[in-house]
Amino acid sequence: MSQYVLLNSLTLASVYLWLWWHRHIFEDIFTEARGLALQANEGKTVVYSVRNFDWVPLGVPRRKRPLASVVLDEGVKENIVNDARDFLARRQWYVDRGIPYRRGYLLYGPPGSGKSSFIQALAGELDYSVAMINLSEIGVTDDKLAFLLTKLPERSIVLLEDADSAFVNRKRRDADGYSGGTVTFSGLLNALDGLSAGEERIAFLTTNHIELLDPALIRPGRVDMMVRIGEATRYQAAQMWDRFYGDVDQDGVNRERFLVRLDELGLFREAIEGVAPVRTSTAAIQGLFLFNKNDMEGAINMAEGLIPQKLEPEP
Ligand SMILES: Nc1ncnc2c1ncn2[C@@H]1O[C@H](COP(=O)(O)OP(=O)(O)OP(=O)(O)O)[C@@H](O)[C@H]1O
Numbered sequence: 001m002s003q004y005v006l007l008n009s010l011t012l013a014s015v016y017l018w019l020w021w022h023r024h025i026f027e028d029i030f031t032e033a034r035g036l037a038l039q040a041n042e043g044k045t046v047v048y049s050v051r052n053f054d055w056v057p058l059g060v061p062r063r064k065r066p067l068a069s070v071v072l073d074e075g076v077k078e079n080i081v082n083d084a085r086d087f088l089a090r091r092q093w094y095v096d097r098g099i100p101y102r103r104g105y106l107l108y109g110p111p112g113s114g115k116s117s118f119i120q121a122l123a124g125e126l127d128y129s130v131a132m133i134n135l136s137e138i139g140v141t142d143d144k145l146a147f148l149l150t151k152l153p154e155r156s157i158v159l160l161e162d163a164d165s166a167f168v169n170r171k172r173r174d175a176d177g178y179s180g181g182t183v184t185f186s187g188l189l190n191a192l193d194g195l196s197a198g199e200e201r202i203a204f205l206t207t208n209h210i211e212l213l214d215p216a217l218i219r220p221g222r223v224d225m226m227v228r229i230g231e232a233t234r235y236q237a238a239q240m241w242d243r244f245y246g247d248v249d250q251d252g253v254n255r256e257r258f259l260v261r262l263d264e265l266g267l268f269r270e271a272i273e274g275v276a277p278v279r280t281s282t283a284a285i286q287g288l289f290l291f292n293k294n295d296m297e298g299a300i301n302m303a304e305g306l307i308p309q310k311l312e313p314e315p
Pocket residue numbers: 069070071072109110111112113114115116117118207208282283284286
């Protein structure tokens with residue numbers, strides 16, 4: 001029996017010795033696995049969403065969206081991209097002054113104007129992932145938000161969608177003491193600058209309802225830059241045309257016809273007192289061009305469809 005125990009101990013000792021001797025193999029395996037994972041995600045943007053109390057990749061990593069594919073009004077994209085780049089280059093500046101290394105952006109405007117698309121493209125450009133939370137979702141409570149922000153995936157931009165819902169919830173909570181299992185105003189502020197906020201972070205908040213937000217949000221570190229991403233402008237319509245038909249409309253004659261048609265429809269006219277201006281979204285223009293792939297004439301003829309129609313009530 002004792003011989004058996006001795007043999008077992010010797011075997012165990014030699015296994016440990018072998019493992020210790022070859023410990024670099026495991027380091028190599030981990031390094032290689034990490035390298036392979038990085039390689040697999042090269043040229044891709046990982047988008048994380050929340051499942052229970054964790055960040056999980058949403059589907060497979062997407063091919064990086066080129067910044068050029070998001071058409072914002074003149075200079076808007078460049079301003080934000082330059083600001084983010086400048087922030088990333090100034091880490092030491094923040095450290096030296098003991099300032100939390102954080103930057104916050106608020107993008108607001110109507111649906112379908114390219115806010116989310118731009119954030120995804122920016123993440124790709126900076127080689128970051130996107131960690132996305134929809135604040136209007138039931139179940140995303142203050143505690144959960146705070147917890148999730150303590151464990152953001154490495155090199156990720158945090159995207160807080162529907163920021164206005166935190167303010168709507170505050171009103172609801174003030175009225176009946178119940179927040180309905182969603183994030184409150186103080187929960188959002190804590191997430192942005194409380195202990196859970198972490199030392200290092202780029203956050204984007206988006207909303208369709210700027211009028212519901214509280215000015216307390218606009219403080220350095222919480223929101224440093226506010227940008228309206230609005231309805232399509234003439235400049236954007238022209239740029240989008242070129243992206244879709246530029247190779248077949250090299251002299252731009254049809255682009256001009258398209259823009260004149262939009263002018264006739266009153267799309268870019270200034271608001272006149274008492275009359276709401278007619279506007280359309282960049283998403284709608286993209287839809288029109290997708291429907292008329294390789295068919296410029298079709299796109300011009302169907303331009304009227306860009307004007308939002310009022311839904312008639314059912315009889
Ligand atoms: N400015 C734009 N440039 C390029 N594509 C756009 C633009 N705006 C909208 N799109 C297209 O329309 C669709 C919706 O856009 P996106 O989700 O980015 O809009 P959003 O402003 O974030 O909307 P929401 O406020 O409803 O979240 C996407 O397919 C996107 O490619």
